Amino acid sequence: MAYEEVKVKKPLxxxxxxxxxxxxxxxxxxxxxxxxxxxxxxxxxPWQVIQLFVVKLTEANPDGAVLAxxxxxxxxxxxxxxxxxxxxxxxxGLFMGWFVVAExxxxxxxxxxxxxxxxxxxxxxxxxxxxxxxxxxxxxxxxGIVPCVINSYVGVRMTNPTLIQMxxxxxxxxxxxxxxxxxxxxxxxxxxxxxxxxxxxWTNLVGAELLAADTGLGFLITMGRRxxxxxxxxxxxxxxxxxxxFIGVIIDRVEKRLLAGxxx
Amino acid sequence: MEAVANEVQxxxxxxxxxxxxxxxxxxxxxYAVSMVFFFWLWDFVGERRILGSxxxxxxxVLIQLxxxxxxxxxxxxxxxxxxxxxxxxLIGFVIASVVxxxxxxxxxxxxxxNAVVKPVFxxxxxxxxxxxxxxxxxxFGxxxxxxxxxxxxxxxVPCLLNSYNGVRLIExxxxxxxxxxxxxxxxxxxxxxxxxxxxxxxxxxQISLSIAWTCVLAAELVSARSxxxxxxxxGMNLARPALIVGGMVVIAVVAWLTTLLVTALEKLVCPxxxxxxxx
Numbered sequence: 391m392a393y394e395e396v397k398v399k400k401p402l403x404x405x406x407x408x409x410x411x412x413x414x415x416x417x418x419x420x421x422x423x424x425x426x427x428x429x430x431x432x433x434x435x436p437w438q439v440i441q442l443f444v445v446k447l448t449e450a451n452p453d454g455a456v457l458a459x460x461x462x463x464x465x466x467x468x469x470x471x472x473x474x475x476x477x478x479x480x481x482x483g484l485f486m487g488w489f490v491v492a493e494x495x496x497x498x499x500x501x502x503x504x505x506x507x508x509x510x511x512x513x514x515x516x517x518x519x520x521x522x523x524x525x526x527x528x529x530x531x532x533x534g535i536v537p538c539v540i541n542s543y544v545g546v547r548m549t550n551p552t553l554i555q556m557x558x559x560x561x562x563x564x565x566x567x568x569x570x571x572x573x574x575x576x577x578x579x580x581x582x583x584x585x586x587x588x589x590x591x592w593t594n595l596v597g598a599e600l601l602a603a604d605t606g607l608g609f610l611i612t613m614g615r616r617x618x619x620x621x622x623x624x625x626x627x628x629x630x631x632x633x634x635x636f637i638g639v640i641i642d643r644v645e646k647r648l649l650a651g652x653x654x
Numbered sequence: 655m656e657a658v659a660n661e662v663q664x665x666x667x668x669x670x671x672x673x674x675x676x677x678x679x680x681x682x683x684x685y686a687v688s689m690v691f692f693f694w695l696w697d698f699v700g701e702r703r704i705l706g707s708x709x710x711x712x713x714x715v716l717i718q719l720x721x722x723x724x725x726x727x728x729x730x731x732x733x734x735x736x737x738x739x740x741x742x743x744l745i746g747f748v749i750a751s752v753v754x755x756x757x758x759x760x761x762x763x764x765x766x767x768n769a770v771v772k773p774v775f776x777x778x779x780x781x782x783x784x785x786x787x788x789x790x791x792x793x794f795g796x797x798x799x800x801x802x803x804x805x806x807x808x809x810x811v812p813c814l815l816n817s818y819n820g821v822r823l824i825e826x827x828x829x830x831x832x833x834x835x836x837x838x839x840x841x842x843x844x845x846x847x848x849x850x851x852x853x854x855x856x857x858x859x860q861i862s863l864s865i866a867w868t869c870v871l872a873a874e875l876v877s878a879r880s881x882x883x884x885x886x887x888x889g890m891n892l893a894r895p896a897l898i899v900g901g902m903v904v905i906a907v908v909a910w911l912t913t914l915l916v917t918a919l920e921k922l923v924c925p926x927x928x929x930x931x932x933x
Contacts, residue, residue, distance in 0.1 A: 494684020517708035
């Protein structure tokens with residue numbers, strides 16, 4: 391070994407500060423509510439949120455479902471839309487990157503749809519699909535497809551031209567170059583899209599549920615507001631954040647597993 | 655001319671015979687075909703009522719938009735609504751970027767500030783900005799403040815993350831050069847950190863602008879009396895599809911124009927950014 395990596399131990403202050411900062415944050419939050427700096431109709435303390443969490447594990451009232459069911463509905467919607475957007479978006483982006491005809495025909499469609507935030511589709515989808523699962527899946531699909539297409543397109547476009555020229559020299563057909571050179575070299579970018587698309591899907595899921603839903607984590611937040619129960623709102627927000635982060639970690643693991651052996 | 659690993663190559667273009675196939679494979683011809691097909695499909699679906707009566711035909715949308723320019727809708731003309739949304743975005747965006755960008759830079763440059771801010775930031779980061787709408791309505795009511803708050807929350811995260819990562823991912827060789835030439839810490843920061851992280855910061859601003867559009871729409875869909883989100887939700891409540899689609903078209907155009915503006919600004923402010931071909 392040419393040189394050894396030396397691990398420098400962080401100074402004590404640097405190791406303690408993050409903990410102190412978190413404790414300070416949660417403490418201030420708790421105290422703000424305890425001493426009624428903000429009225430209790432505006433903010434719930436961490437302790438109240440934990441209590442409500444325990445209650446909501448088994449109690450369906452007052453919003454009609456237990457926490458696990460809300461979470462399950464949201465995950466179901468998000469995943470259906472997410473998978474559909476991967477299935478459509480990645481091949482579309484790959485084809486657009488390599489075949490002129492595919493790009494010429496698909497790009498104007500895509501560029502016209504792209505600047506519209508997925509949230510703006512909500513009123514139309516309510517007309518088209520009602521407030522059931524299909525409408526939300528459609529919105530999530532639109533949200534997820536954009537990063538999939540862009541990343542796979544750019545991935546193919548960034549293929550090293552030397553490799554393509556070499557394949558040409560050896561007499562490869564267009565299709566062979568596409569499947570054996572362009573797609574493998576685009577893979578890291580495509581996998582990058584998995585995370586981005588997931589984040590988009592999750593954000594827009596909450597948006598879709600705020601407007602039209604009868605279960606789901608976004609619905610929990612809305613009900614909390616309607617009932618003026620800030621503890622329910624905060625619980626909903628934290629569940630959304632935690633579930634999103636958790637799914638993100640899983641996707642990251644999958645990505646690492648699949649990408650093992652591919653040079654970035 | 656293209657340089658690959660110290661060799662300079664020259665790509666020679668063969669003159670191809672001009673046939674029907676050349677026209678058919680021409681990019682601009684295909685774009686035109688695709689656009690025509692898009693509008694034809696839209697018109698066809700609208701005319702045959704394949705999706706019920708809920709999709710307005712293109713010319714109905716145009717008539718609706720022209721009508722909104724002259725006849726105010728809910729007290730504001732079309733431009734009034736556009737300005738209402740843009741104003742909210744601008745206020746929130748400016749506040750968030752003025753706070754978040756310097757904070758991100760400080761976090762990357764000073765480990766102590768990082769140790770204090772990062773845990774709290776990491777705690778709040780995974781919550782989508784739209785999830786904050788309810789709490790912001792509880793806090794600020796349904797006025798302007800709650801919408802601006804949502805936009806601040808939404809734009810804060812990418813601004814901070816990008817300026818933070820922009821500094822942290824600077825190639826260490828650049829620092830080595832400055833140090834070798836006898837630069838001190840201040841010169842390192844001013845001459846290396848800032849210019850090198852600028853493209854990343856700008857990318858963050860661009861991302862946050864598009865997130866700001868999502869946020870302002872979501873906030874306006876939930877509660878508002880002006881703005882483009884209000885226009886489309888009004889269209890839904892009055893069952894007037896032309897209004898919904900018209901609102902979406904305007905949103906697309908305005909969002910697209912903002913992106914163009916930022917890209918142009920970026921070229922002006924930091925021309926040293928390396929471009930990736932494509933989108």
